[in-house]
Amino acid sequence: MTWTTIRDRVELALPNVTLSGVLSYNPAHASLIIADHETGEAEVLCVDLTVYGYVAAPGEVFVKGWSEHSGLATALEVAGVARIVETVIVGPFDSPAHRMRLLAARAD
Numbered sequence: 001m002t003w004t005t006i007r008d009r010v011e012l013a014l015p016n017v018t019l020s021g022v023l024s025y026n027p028a029h030a031s032l033i034i035a036d037h038e039t040g041e042a043e044v045l046c047v048d049l050t051v052y053g054y055v056a057a058p059g060e061v062f063v064k065g066w067s068e069h070s071g072l073a074t075a076l077e078v079a080g081v082a083r084i085v086e087t088v089i090v091g092p093f094d095s096p097a098h099r100m101r102l103l104a105a106r107a108d
């Protein structure tokens with residue numbers, strides 16, 4: 001997979017945890033990850049919603065708004081790396097997911 005660095009250093013403050021590291025995007029799979037600087041451990045920040053009929057456009061990803069990623073969409077906006085384009089409700093529990101447009105890559 002070919003990854004594009006969105007931000008060399010980013011801090012995402014979620015309600016229960018703060019994620020920090022390198023934020024990278026794979027356009028071929030509409031994937032977004034954050035990799036810890038020290039350990040290299042990566043966390044996937046996006047969700048695949050094709051089973052519900054939603055496909056992210058180029059330069060966009062879907063992030064879930066529930067469970068451990070509650071507040072992630074807002075954290076990405078506050079960090080200046082993405083903006084919410086649309087919120088959709090999915091799944092058996094009517095959970096929110098956010099389609100987000102990634103902003104221009106910037107090295108910090």
